[in-house]
Amino acid sequence: xxxxxxxxxxxxxxxxxxxxxxxxxxxxxxxxxxxxxxxxxxxxxxxxxxxxxxxxxxxxxxxxxxxxxxxxxxxxxxxxxxxxxxxxxxxxxxxxxxxxxxxxxxxxxxxxxxxxxxxxxxxxxxxxxxxxxxxxxxxxxxxxxxxxxxxxxxxxxxxxxxxxxxxxxxxxxxxxxxxxxxxxxxxxxxxxxxxxxxxxxxxxxxxxxxxxxxxxxxxxxxxxxxxxxxxxxxxxxxxxxxxxxxxxxxxxxxxxxxxxxxxxxxxxxxxxxxxxxxxxxxx
Amino acid sequence: xxxxxxxxxxxxxxxxxxxxxxxxxxxxxxxxxxxxxxxxxxxxxxxxxxxxxxxxxxxxxxxxxxxxxxxxxxxxxxxxxxxxxxxxxxxxxxxxxxxxxxxxxxxxxxxxxxxxxxxxxxxxxxxxxxxxxxxxxxxxxxxxxxxxxxxxxxxxxxxxxxxxxxxxxxxxxxxxxxxxxxxxxxxxxxxxxxxxxxxxxxxxxxxxxxxxxxxxxxxxxxxxxxxxxxxxxxxxxxxxxxxxxxxxxxxxxxxxxxxxxxxxxxxxxxxxx
Ligand SMILES: [Fe+2]
Numbered sequence: 086x087x088x089x090x091x092x093x094x095x096x097x098x099x100x101x102x103x104x105x106x107x108x109x110x111x112x113x114x115x116x117x118x119x120x121x122x123x124x125x126x127x128x129x130x131x132x133x134x135x136x137x138x139x140x141x142x143x144x145x146x147x148x149x150x151x152x153x154x155x156x157x158x159x160x161x162x163x164x165x166x167x168x169x170x171x172x173x174x175x176x177x178x179x180x181x182x183x184x185x186x187x188x189x190x191x192x193x194x195x196x197x198x199x200x201x202x203x204x205x206x207x208x209x210x211x212x213x214x215x216x217x218x219x220x221x222x223x224x225x226x227x228x229x230x231x232x233x234x235x236x237x238x239x240x241x242x243x244x245x246x247x248x249x250x251x252x253x254x255x256x257x258x259x260x261x262x263x264x265x266x267x268x269x270x271x272x273x274x275x276x277x278x279x280x281x282x283x284x285x286x287x288x289x290x291x292x293x294x295x296x297x298x299x300x301x302x303x304x305x306x307x308x309x310x311x312x313x314x315x316x317x318x319x320x321x322x323x324x325x326x327x328x329x330x331x332x333x334x335x336x337x338x339x340x341x342x343x344x345x346x347x348x349x350x351x352x353x354x355x356x357x358x359x360x361x362x363x364x365x366x367x368x
Numbered sequence: 369x370x371x372x373x374x375x376x377x378x379x380x381x382x383x384x385x386x387x388x389x390x391x392x393x394x395x396x397x398x399x400x401x402x403x404x405x406x407x408x409x410x411x412x413x414x415x416x417x418x419x420x421x422x423x424x425x426x427x428x429x430x431x432x433x434x435x436x437x438x439x440x441x442x443x444x445x446x447x448x449x450x451x452x453x454x455x456x457x458x459x460x461x462x463x464x465x466x467x468x469x470x471x472x473x474x475x476x477x478x479x480x481x482x483x484x485x486x487x488x489x490x491x492x493x494x495x496x497x498x499x500x501x502x503x504x505x506x507x508x509x510x511x512x513x514x515x516x517x518x519x520x521x522x523x524x525x526x527x528x529x530x531x532x533x534x535x536x537x538x539x540x541x542x543x544x545x546x547x548x549x550x551x552x553x554x555x556x557x558x559x560x561x562x563x564x565x566x567x568x569x570x571x572x573x574x575x576x577x578x579x580x581x582x583x584x585x586x587x588x589x590x591x592x593x594x595x596x597x598x599x600x601x602x603x604x605x606x607x608x609x610x611x612x613x614x615x616x617x618x619x620x621x622x623x624x625x626x627x628x629x630x631x632x633x634x635x636x637x638x639x640x641x
Contacts, residue, residue, distance in 0.1 A: 088514060089482050090433045093465045093474075100470055112511045114549060116577045122547075125509045125580065130470055167469040170427045170440045171399045175471075213405035239404065282407040 096126075101166060103127045134162045134175060141176040144202050145195070147257040157187065173210075177203065194248040194266040201250045201286075204242045204277040208284035211240035217339040231307035235300050235333075238340040240279035243289075243297055245272045251286055280337055292316035296329055297338075306330075369393055369420050369454040372625050372632075373608035374618075376421070381411040383618040388418065391622060393454070395608055398425035401451070402443045409450075416451055422566070423453040424535075427469075430493065430503070431462035431476045431486050441496050448497065455565060457502035457535045460486070460523060477512035478522040483529065490530035502565050503527075504535035505555075507543040507572070507581030519544065520558030527563040534559060536602075537568035537610075538595045539587065543579045552594055556601055567607040569595060569628060584613035586624060592631060599635040607632065 092110060099107040103123065111119040135158045139146055146154040161182050167175050180203060184196035216238060225233065248268050256264050274294035277286045289297065292313055299309045310326040317325045333339050371392030376384075378400075383389070394415060401412050415421070427440055448456060461473040476482050494500055505523060517525075527534055536559065545552040569592075571585030587595075587609065599605065607628050609621055 086433055086481060086485055088479065089477065089485060090465075092477055092512060092514065093433055093462060096474065097465055097468065097470060100472075110513055112513055112548075117509075117547070119510070121577065122510045125578070126470075126472060126474070129472055133471055167464075167471060168467055169469060170437055171402060172471055173399070173403060210403040210406035210408060213409070240406075279406060282410065 099123055100127050100130050131159070131162055133172075134167065135159070137172050138162075138176050138179065141206055142179065142199060142202050144254040144257045145179075145198050147260070148198060148253060148263070149195075157183070160186065176206075179203065191266055194250065194253070194268060197246050197248045197250040198253055198266075201244065201246065201254055201275070201277070204244060205284040205286070207242065208240040208277050208279040209282075211279060214238045215341040216337045217334060217341045219334055221341060222334070231305065233306040234303055235306075235330075236340045237297070237301055237338060238278065240277075240284075241297075241338055242277045243294065243301070244275045244277060246275055247272050251275060251288075276338075278336075278338060292325065293329055296326070297333075369422070369606055370604070371606060372628055373422075373606065374621050374625065375424075375608060375610045375612070376412070376415065377611070377615050378408070378411075379615055380618045381407075381415070384415055385411075385418075387618070389618055389622050391419070391625065393420040393422065393606070393608075395422045395424045395610070396451070396453075398423045398444055398447060398456070399427055401447055402440075412451065421451055421453050423448060423451060423456045424504075425456070425458040426471075426473065427463060428458035428493065429461070429463040429469075430458060430489050431460065431474075431482065432465055433462075433485070434465050434467065436489060436492060441493065445497055455502055455533070456497065456499065457504055457566065459506050460503045460526070461506050473506040475506060475508035475510060475512075476522075478515040478517045478519060480516065483522060483525055487526055487529040490526065490532050494530070494532065500531065500533055502533040502535040504537050504568065505540050505544070506537075507540040507547075507579075509547055509578055509580075511548050518550070518555075518558065520555045524558055524560055524563075527560060532563075533565045534563045535566045535568065536564055536598065536605075537570065538598055539568065539570040539572060539583075539591050539610075540581060542591050542594055543572050543581045546574075546579045553597060556594075556598055559602075561602045564602045564605055567595070567598065567605045568610045569607060570610045570612075582613060583610055587627075592627065595628065596631050596635050599632055600639065603639070604632065604636055 095107050095110065107123055108119040111122060113119040138158050138161065149157065161179060164182065164186065165178060169175055180196045180199035183192055183199055187195065217235070248266055253264060253266050256262070274289040275286055276289055276297065277284065296309050296313060299312055306326065310323045313322040313325050373393040373395055374391050376394040376396045396412055401408050403409070425444065429437070444456070459473045461475060463472060463474060464470045476486065490501065490503070503526070505519065523534060526532065541552045541555050545555065569587045570583045571587055573580045573582045573585065609625055609628070611621060
């Protein structure tokens with residue numbers, strides 16, 4: 086495989102950094118030189134990746150304008166040879182790249198814009214999961230509520246942003262007038278998820294952001310309500326917990342996959358074992 | 369599976385479900401559906417309920433010197449279990465080495481060494497997927513000095529040695545013939561008829577000195593003629609139009625496909641007579 090290996094390695098190097106060496110390995114015709122022929126592969130590589138990034142970051146592209154976006158894309162492609170089998174993931178590093186490699190005072194805000202737009206993309210084709218329905222909760226006995234644990238549906242992402250990236254994204258996508266990108270003194274939490282087939286997002290109050298993180302970390306309903314006391318004061322915390330839960334259900338944020346409470350799951354297991362025994366007895 | 373198909377493209381999802389176009393099958397691009405969930409898989413599932421589907425990939429990199437990407441193969445196998453395609457195809461090419469990916473269909477040198485290497489890998493892939501695959505001839509702009517045989521001899525030998533099938537892209541034959549100065553009919557004549565399971569038709573961009581395969585335009589007259597010659601040789605083969613860019617409304621492609629139906633009807637009638 087020595088010859089095949091050296092040809093592939095040299096050809097790939099040529100695509101990354103065109104030089105004269107590979108020309109000698111290729112045939113030329115009167116119509117087209119080896120250099121001209123090889124150039125097609127080198128150009129196609131950059132065009133293809135640029136197109137992918139344009140599709141993944143239309144908001145960022147609109148915000149930056151064609152020229153500046155193209156410049157950033159060229160730099161990203163030069164710094165990031167693809168290691169992905171599927172082009173779907175090639176743009177994953179753009180936010181990091183903007184933060185660390187771009188100059189300009191707006192780089193933090195641009196990085197957040199990219200981070201936000203990538204999150205919308207992740208929500209778009211995140212895994213499907215049946216959603217938790219109100220009816221399912223209605224049959225949970227009151228005694229089991231404190232130990233209930235919820236699971237966020239797979240598309241849910243919680244972001245902490247220090248800029249107004251979501252607003253900038255929205256106006257850029259709508260083709261509206263450029264709004265200023267303003268760094269904030271305090272961080273703001275956002276949620277991104279998919280409803281039906283559409284990615285959506287909204288801002289989170291501090292207590293809701295805390296509660297969603299608590300859900301994510303597997304805290305039970307009692308722990309969440311007690312944690313909310315920090316924000317709402319003692320007697321309102323349980324009420325606020327119930328209100329948040331209603332909203333999350335209505336917005337389809339919770340997965341039906343694994344509603345667990347220690348008492349509840351034991352109860353279910355007991356019932357099914359009894360039923361099975363009953364069935365055998367009847368047969 | 370018989371008849372005439374189209375490449376499945378997202379902009380046509382709704383139109384396909386609403387109008388149930390007279391197309392016998394669709395070809396889905398495997399990688400587009402190797403994602404966790406959401407819209408792409410939803411539509412593919414619903415369209416699959418109404419039409420046969422074949423899977424067409426671009427990432428197998430069957431000619432690369434890197435080891436086979438087991439993760440990709442597992443994903444493809446899982447997708448196939450879900451979609452139950454009539455068959456699975458990819459390209460006779462390599463897409464990258466050293467863990468990197470050029471995301472392009474890079475041509476191989478047509479040597480004995482490459483043939484042994486690719487044949488072994490095709491067999492491994494087929495064993496893993498539990499089925500024969502189809503490999504497609506790519507458009508190319510370079511030819512290696514080291515090549516010791518023609519592309520068609522290589523493809524024919526590979527089909528024999530690896531026991532795989534062939535997806536013939538008539539446009540790609542035309543493009544490569546122009547770019548390298550060979551006779552496209554000689555290509556057709558070198559391909560074993562029994563291995564040809566599917567045909568692609570597409571358009572391209574003629575720059576004068578070279579033809580760039582863009583798959584973004586209508587099929588041109590000479591490619592239709594070459595298609596007729598292919599049918600003359602291979603008999604009826606499931607045929608589709610493959611448009612990857614500047615994608616027109618579904619109805620336009622259904623009409624373009626009528627030309628393939630007409631040509632096929634003519635050729636096969638004459639052949640029978
Ligand atoms: Fe093709």
